[in-house]
Amino acid sequence: MYKNSFSIQNKEPEEMKENETASITVLPEGYISETLSITSPRDACRAAAISKGFNSAADSDIIWERFLPPDYNVIIARAVSPLIFGSKKQLYFMLSDSHILLDSGYLSFRLDKESGKKTYMLGARELSIAWQDDTRYWEWGHVPEFGPQTRFQEVCILKKVCWLEIRGKIKAAMLSPKSTYVAYLVFQLTRNSRGLSLPALTMVSIGGITNETENVYLQKPSRRSRLWRIRLDGDYSFPYRRKDGWMEMELGEFYNDEGDEGEVEMAYEEIRFGNWKNGLILEGIELRPK
Structure with a gap:
């Protein structure tokens, strides 16, 4: 036990970094998704570049459902033109990249891309x-x-x-x-x-x-x-x-x-x-x- 402990402490910085990265990427995708869902849209997009596992988790509906406002279903139901989307992430960027006209067409809605407000x-x-x-x-x-x-x-x-x-x-x-x-x-x-x-x-x-x-x-x-x-x-x-x-x-x-x-x-x-x-x-x- 002492020997293993000693060998870890004396690893080179680069070796430690590689091991730490490897330990993160082998986490279950569901765990990664839950963790990313309490960050921000910007953090989730950055995390997607870490590995294939992170990329898959960062696209999860679990994450983007939480970034959307709680009443998003009511809002999109009021849209003058129907919104067609394949995932919650796609919906998020549809709402943050353009202005959506609601009700009579004289009220517009948009999400702040970074905060989701x-x-x-x-x-x-x-x-x-x-x-x-x-x-x-x-x-x-x-x-x-x-x-x-x-x-x-x-x-x-x-x-x-x-x-x-x-x-x-x-x-x-x-x-x-x-x-x-x-x-x-x-x-x-x-x-x-x-x-x-x-x-x-x-x-x-x-x-x-x-x-x-x-x-x-x-x-x-x-x-x-x-x-x-x-x-x-x-x-x-x-x-x-x-x-x-x-x-x-x-x-x-x-x-x-x-x-x-x-x-x-x-x-x-x-x-x-x-x-x-x-x-x-x-x-x-x-x-x-x-």
């Missing part, structure tokens, strides 16, 4: 927009040819308003629990946009807790404008361009605890100045895990 976007038709059905102020249609592609059938295009108010809400239970989310207004500006370089107010509310942010701009004021020269006190928030070509402005951050009741409410409003505004193309409000 849910992302939703409320299309413009799912939002409450002041005077949205008055054709003097707004029109519904497709994005102009020069604009980015949208995942929805329609967007809401601002013709002119002096009171700009956009609100949305979603059930907290639809989001991943124990997760911090950020809500974003997703939009585009036309070449002749006007009146959108005014400081606005944004709000996110959940469980009776409301967070408001002031001095939010959809468009940076011109350096020659009165607002730029005044340099209002406080922080400024400006939008930035996404990879898909749309612009997004952060509305606020919130923590979804158990998420079993109540709603998350979000809002953007610029109603203080009374200036006429036009040239806003609204795609929706997106909620992404942080």
Whole structure:
């Protein structure tokens, strides 16, 4: 016994490494699958490169079933177009590689590929927009040819308003629990946009807790404008361009605890100045895990 113990302790590092790797790869596939299922999608994909045994285990439905949200069957049943998949791993990547339209086609769903947490976007038709059905102020249609592609059938295009108010809400239970989310207004500006370089107010509310942010701009004021020269006190928030070509402005951050009741409410409003505004193309409000 002492001799065997002594010989193990004096093995060369490379020999030890080879033995350790061999001992891992001979584990039963079911044991490996159970172990990988408590890691993460990224770890499971990395483990697949270790050996054939790990590769087989990493493709197991046992693993990917746990990476999918508990209500994934309900979600895919609401998809506008049926989802056809051969394994839970394939389903996971279908849900994380593209946006899936649900219900009427004005709500999109996607999984965060690394964490498996849910992302939703409320299309413009799912939002409450002041005077949205008055054709003097707004029109519904497709994005102009020069604009980015949208995942929805329609967007809401601002013709002119002096009171700009956009609100949305979603059930907290639809989001991943124990997760911090950020809500974003997703939009585009036309070449002749006007009146959108005014400081606005944004709000996110959940469980009776409301967070408001002031001095939010959809468009940076011109350096020659009165607002730029005044340099209002406080922080400024400006939008930035996404990879898909749309612009997004952060509305606020919130923590979804158990998420079993109540709603998350979000809002953007610029109603203080009374200036006429036009040239806003609204795609929706997106909620992404942080």
